Amino acid sequence: MKGAGSMILVLHGPNLNLLGTREPEIYGSDTLQDVDNSLNVLAGELGVELDTFQSNHEGELIDRIHAAREQGVRGILINPGGLTHTSVALRDALAGVAIxxxxxxxxxxxxxxxxxQHSYISPVAVGQICGFGVASYQLALRGLVMHLAR
Structure with missing residues (x-):
């Protein structure tokens, strides 16, 4: 399942900088740094590189998606946070770069x-993983790498 050095962009949307302290009964006690650290360990095992980015600003996330095409990014792992349910612009950026x-x-x-329960992102994504806490990110990365290897 090696990703042959593929670059994966990991985007964390609004309020994810508060992980570990924001509603831990829902989101758990791991911090965003914990999430990124565990993803980087897994990425090494899978043979891919990660570029991680968090922003509370929709436009910054869109700019990173646009730049991904020029940077040779092969896949995007995105937790859009609350923008999942509201952002047609974020959806259009993902569709537009076709990564x-x-x-x-x-x-x-x-x-x-x-x-x-409604996502503007799901229809333009190859898949969605939810409900497993921090493990959701690891499962999503595994799934994305498997998809890219096909």
């Missing part, structure tokens, strides 16, 4: 409030 993306969420968004 395979996997949507990831720590909680099971389908078992939460009704407004969280």
């Amino acid at each position: 395979p993306a996997v949507e990831v969420h720590l909680s099971n968004v389908h078992a939460r409030e009704t407004f969280r």
